[in-house]
Amino acid sequence: MLFARFLRHIIRQGTLKLTDAAGRTWTFGDGTGKPVAIRLHDKALHTRLALKPELHVGEAFMDGTLTLDEGTLYDFLFLATENLAHIPEPPVMSAGRKLEHWLRGLRQYNPVARSRANVAHHYDLSGRLYDLFLDEDRQYSCAYFMQPGDSLETAQHNKKRHIAAKLLLQPGQHVLDIGCGWGGLALYLAQTAGVEVTGLTLSEEQHKVAQERARRAGLSDRVRFLLRDYREETGRYDRIVSVGMFEHVGINQYDTFFRQVQKLLAEDGVALLHSIGRSDGPGATNPWLRKYIFPGGYSPALSEVLPIVERTGLFVTDVEILRLHYAYTLRHWRERFEASRDEIRQIYDERFCRMWEFYLVGCELAFVNQGHMVFQMQMTRDLKAVPLTRDYIHEWESRADARADIAA
The missing domain is CATH 3.30.1050 (Nonspecific Lipid-transfer Protein; Chain A)
Structure with a gap:
């Protein structure tokens, strides 16, 4: 056989x-x-x-x-x-991977209309589904584990705090969140740092939930969420952040993405990109994942990203590689999914449950055995926009923790 x-x-x-x-x-x-x-x-x-x-x-x-x-x-x-x-690699897999690599430009062609359809495929599923396996803030991206034993809620809080620290936020600044999800990061930044945030999403469900969360938090005057593609945004922002969205941009649009960041970012501004990446060089999206979970998606190697950033006039001022953090995150999601499998089966069916089990397991192992990682890339238009050393990150986090302790 x-x-x-x-x-x-x-x-x-x-x-x-x-x-x-x-x-x-x-x-x-x-x-x-x-x-x-x-x-x-x-x-x-x-x-x-x-x-x-x-x-x-x-x-x-x-x-x-x-x-x-x-x-x-x-x-x-x-x-x-x-x-x-x-x-x-077996010859049959090698040949298939070469074909996938050759076709990836076509498969990642993501004009606005196609991007909306790709987002709806995954992010406009039942809100109850995401409630059952994500943390209480619905953070659907890699968490930041200070210790492997951190709870999911703790690690996701760490992630938001870490990103805020790298943005060097000051009260009154205007922040753009490209791919804001259900609004958790935008609300955290507004509450913690006193900034104004504009969040962009292409998901109608995420937009609806995010708006309602801002209203309930009493932040509608400082946090607004728009159903808008990043290519359609105008204006000028002191800070730009994008978490877990770049994987949906597509290699054909990398130049457009970074030129838009450069255009929207203030002269002394800071941008932070958080994305899944590959540590083993350029590749192609797994065909099963592309077909059933993330159509149009691709996780890049840094060698595919950095040359484009350089051409746009942005300076890369910091890069941090998160190695096993997403494996730990996915394990939490997988365990919560399995604990709620009976309820999820009632929302969808057993085939859907097996599909998502395969997705969560496969992605976890991509970070354990297949060279995937997450990178956080900080960028500026001015070399002097951030301090000379990384001490400010820890200092900002410590101040944020102190403020939280006082508020509690």
């Missing part, structure tokens, strides 16, 4: 058992570790899984034509990704 030959090439460490659709059993690996056993229920998978595993493994799991007899989905994907990280 073609898929068995494929697995024999990949699984060198650990133990994987395969029962194919004809009932034959195959064993791969060196016999060590906790065994994982998968079962195929459709003979068509024998070839499909070998020719395009990055797409069809996820689809088969969603459809129930690939099931687990031993171990969990996490165990199976960890075994596969850990082995792939230590062997030459």
